[in-house]
Amino acid sequence: MEPRFADAEFFWENDKKKSLESRREDLKKVVYQEKLGSVYDRSERIAKIANFIADLSGLNDNNAIRAAQLAKCDLVSEMVFEFGELQGVIGEYYAKNDGENDEVAAAIREQYLPKFAGDNLPETDTGLVVSLADKIENIVGGFAVGAKPTGTKDPYALRRASLGVIRLLNETKLDLPLEVLLDYAVEAFNSVSDVDAVSQVEEIKTYINERLKGYYADKGCRYDVFEAVQTVSPRKISDFTARINALSDFVTDTSASNLFAANKRISNILKKTDSVGKVDEKLFAESQEKAVFEVGQSVKATVAQAVSDNDYPTALTALATLREPLDDFFENVMVMSDDEAVKNNRLALLAEIRGLFMQVADFSVIDVSA
Template sequence: MSKHTVLFELGCEELPPKSLKKLRDALQAETVKGLKDAGLAFDSIEAYAAPRRLALKIVNVDGAQADTQKRFDGPAKQAAFDAEGNPTKALEGFMRGQGITVDQVSTFQAGKVEKVCYLKDVKGQSLDALLPQILQNALDNLPIAKRMRSAASRTEFVRPVKWVVLLKDNDVVDATIQDHKASNVTYGHRFHAPEAITLANADAYLDALRSAYVVASFEERQAIIDQQVKALADEVNAIAIVPADLRDEVTALVEWPVALRASFEERFLAVPQEALITTMQDNQKYFCLVNSDNKLQPYFITVSNIESKDPSQIIEGNEKVVRPRLSDAEFFFLHDQKQPLASRKEKLANMVFQAELGTLWNKSERIAKLAVALAPITGANAADAEKAALLAKCDLTSELVGEFPELQGIAGTYYARLEGENDEVAEALGEQYLPKFAGDVLPKTKTGTTIALADRLDTLTGIFGIGQAPTGSKDPFALRRSAIGILRLVTENELDVSIEDLIKLALAAYGDVLKDHDKTLNDAVAFLEGRYRAKYEDQGVAVDVIQAVQALSPKSPLDFDKRVNAVNHFRALPEAAALAAANKRVANILAKEAAPAGEVVEANLVEDAEKALFAELAKITPVVEPLFAAKDYTGALSALAALRAPVDAFFDGVMVMADDAELKANRLRLLAQLRALFTKVADISVLQH
């Protein structure tokens, strides 16, 4: 069968930059699906995307579908022919329906019945006939939130379509896609080479566009940008901040990338660098430069879409545009300093946190009370924790945060430093929001840890106290994320405190504001304990490991964490599977018949295997008891792994449910003793292998 190289290009008005990569990948995936569904084999598909085009190059695709045979089933052979072998009315009806004669009838075995059928040869369709619909279907299935119509066309797409190229080797495929007749004509850069370009063949695409100032490959453009940005940063001994999303967006904005370095006045560096970086990245799509200490430098890099004969004009233009934005940030920053942070509490008293839970100032006062109560647990200075809590929300009323909401906390840190607050208090104002998302960093200061914990506990307890717990997908106060944050703050800072005690402290800060403290306590504790699974699954811990620990309901997140880590380590040991199975067997036996009270009577041990298990338990118990006491669960379970051989031997050679009542009671006590050792860490019987 003949093989061909196909080029498809859809030329458009500028495509949405944030969606370009996703559109390219979806077009490739949908086309792959269409070709496979049509039975057309190919070697590979290369996908290209630039601001004004999406394109595919399909390498070594079949020139046509393979010829196939389709079977049409008829009646059973017994009902199709009479005793003389002539067609019955049933067969005649089948032949009429298929338009065939008796010599075209075949038979096949359908289970125990032999049936007649017609095997029709189906000629495979050509690639030329199939491609237009495959590509149109792929375009129709692209993930486009809002489609638009262009001019009189009824066909919709994300942007107006200007041209369509569809080549099979050297030939144009006769097709109409998105209401445009396919041709071999494409167009280069809008300014550098706007003339029509006739493609000689499908393989000529990339080179033809490159000579017309278009780098069609997304990855190649990105590599050029990376190289140019690094070179410009190196020239001033700086490091470029290149967020992945911004990098993709800039790549999607240019066909012919030319990076240029510009500068701004050093006086702006007195403004919080987060504000400057935010405005330059979000509004201007610039790459900011920092030094090795991560301090912003008075430069930025812009990526132009043209190769100017006078780059200085582009640089000056960008500097002119960015100056008012930086001036605004500077103005807000200086204006805010006219009012001390602490004096902003009046404005907080007019900002509602939640209708039933009061204002943001009410919340600040509760957090301050809770922070003082938490200080002995976190090791923070109570006075610092109280002061930081009362200042924590004050920057929400500032001009800077009003303009740059993402600077909440960060702005407060700057203002607190300028007002002479110590590092613990100042840093805590920014750290109160950490962690912001799964895997985010935690506060570095003890005061920051205290405020972050107090803030989340206050919100969670309050919302549960007024009966507005998260339901289904609704979680307006992000309590699920807050709960994970609380668990991380406790475990990763090794705070030895129970969830119940934390909620009780939060309830004490609320006082009479919340009516039913008991119900709130139970609901909030249950909710937090329910988040263990999400927390550890995110870390790649198997569900059965989490369930093995949950079976014991440890009260402290730190204790839970140590147990999970121990069971996770134990699960990887070669003895784990056999001991988990043995624990399951023991649990089942003891569930049916509980062990009588009392100690194992050594004189009643008659089988060698039970004597050996008893001796091993007597030897290992004094080894693991100190490990349990020290909460070294990993060490304890690792030591208990040595019981595998005597446990296996016990079940191989001992009948637990003996006829002799004394023997049976003694063996049940022995198994209870074994089970008790393991369940000091977790219910190992839950583990799946």
């Protein structure tokens, strides 16, 4: 053990003679991937993405760019060559020795977080930004060269990177739309002539969505609840989570089962309809039609505002008031009336009610027997 400490001390003293900044040129000699270029090329892509993320988040973009440019420089140090597990960790110490600010130095270590499920997330703003940029770049690059994980093969650790992206976007202040990040990230690969990153965006979204399903399943989320929220395609993972949490609580209320059953019925009816017009109150032939319409109108503004505020418990509470009117409607009203105008008006009414529920989730896919 003592000789190893002596080696480490030697590498430490030797490495300090050369700043991290001066090692950036050395990264050009290290091939990252045949089609994707050198580690230097990769660090430049990460810096570009980090700058974008910082700007979107209102964080310090100068720190983000600096940390991203230095993040991989310790890979060409003698210390990391001998002790690979110190990558990032020793980089933080070298950065401090070079006079870099604490935020930049810490980000060099934090870029690798989280390393596994349940691991800590970066604590600094710059660390959050660089970590997310690193993982987004890794995922886009991996898919661009055909390295999508299959079975036990995952050469670029894209599964881990995807889970890291999910956690960073859901559990930190980086409340950003994944699609926007991916669309920008592919632009960072425009200068890479041998790959077509743009064509991989949809497949990447699908892949991360599968990882998202596992992420929520590990937290105890029901599959049908996940599907109900997924159908409405929330732009942000944090918004996805807010809907999941609210709906997961809502499905435990036994009185809600009638709402789910009614939505399934509405969905099945509307599937057989090409298009519907607007509701005409003058065509209501039964009191139950008017009751459904009036309750729907009374909660419309509340639901819209609650959804805008990501306050889904309030939205669901408002929607729950439709349970009794819908029960009465289906018990007493024949939707497919012989009168074409009345029938079409009832279909329009059901479409409007379904639209209210779809602002939160697709209630029709909830398993009422669960």
